[in-house]
Amino acid sequence: MSQQVECIVDGCHGICEGDSEDEVMTEVEAHVEDAHPDLTLDTETVEAVKAEIETV
Numbered sequence: 900m901s902q903q904v905e906c907i908v909d910g911c912h913g914i915c916e917g918d919s920e921d922e923v924m925t926e927v928e929a930h931v932e933d934a935h936p937d938l939t940l941d942t943e944t945v946e947a948v949k950a951e952i953e954t955v
C-alpha cells in the first residue's frame with residue numbers, strides 16, 4: 900500500500916508517491932523545486948497538498 904498525490908498546480912498532472920505521507924511530501928518538495936520554482940510551499944500549500952493525498 901502506498902500514498903500518492905497529484906500535483907496541486909493547475910494544468911500539471913505530476914504524481915508524487917511514497918510509502919508514507921512524509922515520503923510523498925519529500926517527493927512533492929523535489930517536484931515543486933524542479934517543475935514550479937516560483938511556487939512556495941508554505942504551511943497553507945503543504946496542508947492543501949496533504950489533504951489531497953490518497954492511499955492506493
Ligand SMILES: [Zn+2]
Pocket residue numbers: 906907908911912913930934935
Ligand atoms: Zn507539478
